[in-house]
Amino acid sequence: MKKGFDNDKYLQMQSEHIRERIAQFDNKLYLEFGGKLFDDYHASRVLPGFQPDSKLQMLLQLKDQAEVVIVINAEDIVSSKVRGDYGITYDLDVLRLIDAFQERGLFVGSVCVTMYTAAPEVEAFEKRLNSLGIRTFRHYKIPGYPNDVARIVSDEGYGRNEYIETQRPLVVITAPGPGSGKMATCLSQLYHEYKRGVKAGYAKFETFPIWNIPLKHPVNLAYEAATADLNDVNMIDPFHLEAYGKTAVNYNRDIEIFPVVNAMFELIAGKSPYHSPTDMGVNMAGNCIVDDAACCEASRNEIVRRYFKALCDLKNGAQIQSEVYKLELLMNQAGLTQGSRPVEQAAHAVSEKTGGAPAAAIELPDGTVVTGKTGPLLGAASSALLNALKKLAGIDQELDLVSAAAIEPIQTLKTNYLGSKNPRLHTDEILIALSSSAAQNPTAAAALKQLSHLKGCDMHSTVILSSVDMDTVKKLGMYLTCEPAYEEADRMYHKK
Structure with a gap:
């Protein structure tokens, strides 16, 4: 930034x-x-x-x-x-x-x-x-x-x-x-x-x-967005x-x-x-x-993040309609529209190509956007995370940093012994698997060293992520936004 x-x-x-x-x-x-x-x-x-x-x-x-x-x-x-x-x-x-x-x-x-x-x-x-x-x-x-x-x-x-x-x-x-x-x-x-x-x-x-x-400077509008619950x-x-x-x-x-x-x-x-x-x-x-344009851009991004968070909270049952209306007003005042950021557009493009399956995208420090899709081994967020590390390390995107043979035992542990219905690896699990691979695989080790460069990067998901994934993304210092939608659209209860 x-x-x-x-x-x-x-x-x-x-x-x-x-x-x-x-x-x-x-x-x-x-x-x-x-x-x-x-x-x-x-x-x-x-x-x-x-x-x-x-x-x-x-x-x-x-x-x-x-x-x-x-x-x-x-x-x-x-x-x-x-x-x-x-x-x-x-x-x-x-x-x-x-x-x-x-x-x-x-x-x-x-x-x-x-x-x-x-x-x-x-x-x-x-x-x-x-x-x-x-x-x-x-x-x-x-x-x-x-x-x-x-x-x-x-x-x-x-x-x-x-x-x-x-x-x-x-x-x-x-x-x-x-x-x-x-x-x-x-x-x-x-x-x-x-x-x-x-x-x-x-x-x-x-x-x-x-x-x-x-x-109406974006920095001051972002403050109003941060205190929408107080109606300041x-x-x-x-x-x-x-x-x-x-x-x-x-x-x-x-x-x-x-x-x-x-x-x-x-x-x-x-x-x-x-x-x-x-x-x-x-x-x-x-x-x-010292750079007004940089602060304006950062503040506009913050308003968007606050807006998406409120939409997701509303989807999860919070009675915050007035906050959402306030944030919509601030979005308009700042000249912002939902879906206009490159990271959002890239995530939606991948989701459309995969028949509406969950997808995620990460905007790297140089402005490059990498994406991840839902697969049999990894969730979209985990896939996007691995692809971002590959890009930062200059590794071919087609190369598997963690083999299927290393992932499958973790899936067996999750589903057969820990009671999970989702066999795909969460972000924390794929990072652990990558760390284990790094001991014997120099390429995996090179990718792992790029984690610090994810700090401050924007990430967008087409569905509300699990609390595990949200926590991992937060610990990495990334700025996450999610669409107010569940992975399984017909579910009345969203298991975080």
Whole structure:
């Protein structure tokens, strides 16, 4: 993928801008950290060159000044809310985050339980953290939040919350996921700091939408696609336009809540330091785009991927019709149509030639598209994977890297002993077979060495792949899209 983003420039500019924001206040800044900190793969896909851990690397440049406070909503503990990407509950993810921060040399000061409610699960969570040497604090539900500003900014509102004791100038407020109460925690801390005579500040760090590129720029449209389930809408910030006469992009939730937040600032500090929700942000990503065309192309591809994923989720029974409609609108705004990508066209061409059998295609780094069809030994995805490795290694496509004699015993194991009805090898199975062959076959070994070059390649399947194949493709770093169709069209239940 062509580089479109200068990551080194970003790290330097972003850390320096945060230092400047700390200095604007009484050497105390509460920074609300939105999005994913360790593994921002969305940003790395739409901004080629952005590293998934860029935000973490930026923080490490400030580690002597920074401490981390992780917040978690008590209701998410009680309900055992699960992170979709990791498959673990939010309370376990807090432990994962603590380990990850500390392993990288960042100081985790405490954990705050927001919307506190007395429940055995919550108390057990607090006790576990305390036994590990992590302090916990409680913030409570405030009647009338967020509209009853006078009550919120009073001893009956923020005043009831426990004051989180912090030691360093930069306090990073992060969480396992959205809805955890990061902003409320920051503002509660400002209330307590001002009561103690400390004129602390608040800022928000979110990569998207990027405020200083056009509203309908593909990078910002891709953000809307990524948050289709939240129904976020990018908008011109009217407060910024009125205050400065300049257009800036923000999103509906921050724009809607800004008058309330501004009123809270005025009650806490006497005067708000900000004239717009964009003012509250510290994001420098827009200044580090070095190839706009590359970022536009990457973002359009991301919108297509999100659209296909939603179509497949809908096919699998998810009630997400509104998300699909939103993504269709974004497809239109970005000038995209289903079936227009070379990787889609190639997969469909193979399927048509084989009487509608499942087919797959992979677009290699140089733009070449290789395909795979369903056969007696291999599924279409496995076939496409082998053909891609052959092409990358310069091996004749007609050459068998793994012999039928090596594949058949695996098929026997699957069908006769492991209860599988599908004798064809999945992608993980063919890679294991290829690895075994590589010990004695130099050609197979040469193909195996090409696996790293598949990272970032687009792959398309004419049917929904099994979860095994999806996981393998994901681990290889490839970007998979599937048509919303099952291999056996008359099936009411799709066995993943």
